[in-house]
Amino acid sequence: EIVVTQSPGTLSLSPGERATLSCRASQSVNNNYLVWYQQRPGQAPRLLIYGASSRATGIPDRFSGSGSGKDFTLTISRLEPEDSAVYYCQQYGSSPITFGQGTRLEIK
């Protein structure tokens, strides 16, 4: 089973800044099959990025995904208050699928 580790645990930034969230897998993720979800407080997760770098429908271009192999990054430019959430990555290149533990992004 691939273990997925996210860092940092918590990130506190101001509106307008750029956030960089990391997701590291214990083995190479086949086909770069990695997604990112956003979960705002009290809400369901929302798909942001699939295939490591493709934005899901309706996701603003402030959100971008990159990376390959074991290391992946979610970048959120020009932070807005509504970006305050927990962000999860999930690999689907190997079975079973596995989730990271999440990064909490706080907007000051």
Next chain:
Amino acid sequence: EAQMVESGGGLVQPGGSLRLSCAVSGFDYSVFWMSWVRQAPGKGLEWVANIQQEGGSVTYYVDSVKGRFTISRDNAKGALYLQMDSLRVEDTAVYYCARVRSCTRNNCYFYYFDVWGKGTTVIVSS
């Protein structure tokens, strides 16, 4: 717009049963694999079960619920179900139904979730 609304959660004693439902609308439900995913209080996401599109004859479960939970679907009603028996305290969580992407017609090993319901809360406690 694709929407899913869960119901059926509640408080149940250990060893008890609950049946969760998910009402689906806004897309051709029958052609998609579907899942239940749960989130224990203050914890991360855990996949629970998958069911094949159309006839739903193929199902998968996380080891911790095998033999206790049963996923099913009624395409005519646009409904997804999770029958939960022999419930344990550690089953306490918010349960989400989710649409699955990246499965093949006959199996589902490499997948993610592109549409989620708002969730229903299950509390197992004496």
